Amino acid sequence: MWDMAEELKAMLVFAEHRYYGESLPFGANSFKDSTHLNFLTSEQALADFAKLIKHLKRTVPGAKNQPVIALGGSYGGMLAAWFRMKYPHMLVGALASSAPIWQFEDLVPCGVFMEIVTADFRKSGPNCSESIRRSWDAIRRLTSTGPGLHWLSEALRLCSPLTNSQDVEHLKDWITETWVNLAMVDYPYESNFLQPLPAWPIKVVCQYLKNPNVSDPQLLENIFQALNVYYNYSGQVKCLNMSETATRSLGSLGWSYQACTEMVMPFCTNGIDDMFEPHSWNLKEFSDDCFKQWGVRPRPSWITTMYGGKNISSHTNIIFSNGDLDPWSGGGVTENVTDTLVAITIPEGAHHLDLRANNAFDPTSVLLARSLEVRYMKQWIKNFYASLRKKH
Numbered sequence: 001m002w003d004m005a006e007e008l009k010a011m012l013v014f015a016e017h018r019y020y021g022e023s024l025p026f027g028a029n030s031f032k033d034s035t036h037l038n039f040l041t042s043e044q045a046l047a048d049f050a051k052l053i054k055h056l057k058r059t060v061p062g063a064k065n066q067p068v069i070a071l072g073g074s075y076g077g078m079l080a081a082w083f084r085m086k087y088p089h090m091l092v093g094a095l096a097s098s099a100p101i102w103q104f105e106d107l108v109p110c111g112v113f114m115e116i117v118t119a120d121f122r123k124s125g126p127n128c129s130e131s132i133r134r135s136w137d138a139i140r141r142l143t144s145t146g147p148g149l150h151w152l153s154e155a156l157r158l159c160s161p162l163t164n165s166q167d168v169e170h171l172k173d174w175i176t177e178t179w180v181n182l183a184m185v186d187y188p189y190e191s192n193f194l195q196p197l198p199a200w201p202i203k204v205v206c207q208y209l210k211n212p213n214v215s216d217p218q219l220l221e222n223i224f225q226a227l228n229v230y231y232n233y234s235g236q237v238k239c240l241n242m243s244e245t246a247t248r249s250l251g252s253l254g255w256s257y258q259a260c261t262e263m264v265m266p267f268c269t270n271g272i273d274d275m276f277e278p279h280s281w282n283l284k285e286f287s288d289d290c291f292k293q294w295g296v297r298p299r300p301s302w303i304t305t306m307y308g309g310k311n312i313s314s315h316t317n318i319i320f321s322n323g324d325l326d327p328w329s330g331g332g333v334t335e336n337v338t339d340t341l342v343a344i345t346i347p348e349g350a351h352h353l354d355l356r357a358n359n360a361f362d363p364t365s366v367l368l369a370r371s372l373e374v375r376y377m378k379q380w381i382k383n384f385y386a387s388l389r390k391k392h
Helices: 002-007 042-059 075-086 112-124 128-142 146-155 165-184 201-206 216-231 252-259 283-294 302-307 327-331 364-391
Strands: 069-073 093-097 318-323 341-346
Touching: 002 364, 042 075, 042 302, 069 075, 069 364, 075 093, 075 302, 075 318, 093 364, 112 128, 112 165, 112 201, 112 327, 128 146, 128 165, 128 201, 128 216, 146 165, 146 216, 165 201, 165 216, 165 327, 201 216, 252 283, 318 327, 318 364, 341 364
Parallel strands: 069 093, 093 318, 318 341
Antiparallel strands: none
16 A cells, blocks of 8 residues: 555555544443444444545545545455445545455355365475364364373463363364464565464475374374464464464454454355364354354344345446455455456465565565556546546
């Protein structure tokens, strides 16, 4: 965005989403109960952005008759696309990077996300995904006894030791989330988005997972080395903390509420097309968990009612960019819908690589994607000024 803004002589505005950061409508009480959380929806957020644009055009000298473009990555990318759909009079177009607008209901198969995670590991080293696939049974066998629980807690250098089967489930979820996060941030250079990481971190992880045919204890020692790449690349960490997968707060509290209401994304695994234990998507179980945590139940079909699901061809001027390494690309728009709803794919790209700053190690495919994005934007801007001239 920084480079694009300079090239297009644009003003960059970062709008904070309600209920995140300092934008708390009820201050310290914002997360108190579902009554206070009622206003945390994507529709409300888009309305905030619309009001903000009106405010900026009124108050910023020179902004009055200027075109506006929305950019976002991940959930921000979904908002950018939806903003253009719902408020087309406010902006000339949107760049929606790694925006899984189809990860809802049955618009895409629920298993596709974890299949992409698995493919990333499979391609990054021999036997890598197979070692991970075998680790789940190894964990189960090792933790079937008290001494085994103790041994594994020590072997994985866990901050709090495993004491029961519930802890073991938690451990497996935590390891799973770690592999997912690595797939999202598999960037071609050192980065610090979720954690400080080396370049192509999955390749580094897979160096420790070359041999799946080892004893259970050896396999878990290898898994520890692999986890350590993610949690201890800096070498400063004394023990691994199972309650943490991302260093900085990305607002997981607000997101957990949104996932329990509107942002209901079905995920599943079968253990055959992916390297995880089989888990089917269970809406009832999910709904009960949400009710326990927030006192609300999810509305799984609301997003498609609100934003059209796959039926979006009546909209214009949205770029959907996706990286093939990014598991979220499975729920993204990866083929052109019309000639103005266009898809850009970045074969060596992970999660919204195109929105990150230019880097000497950027693959050609992302440089091409960025220049294409700017070309579309210039066209939107040109058309805007042309129609403005017509009006006057």
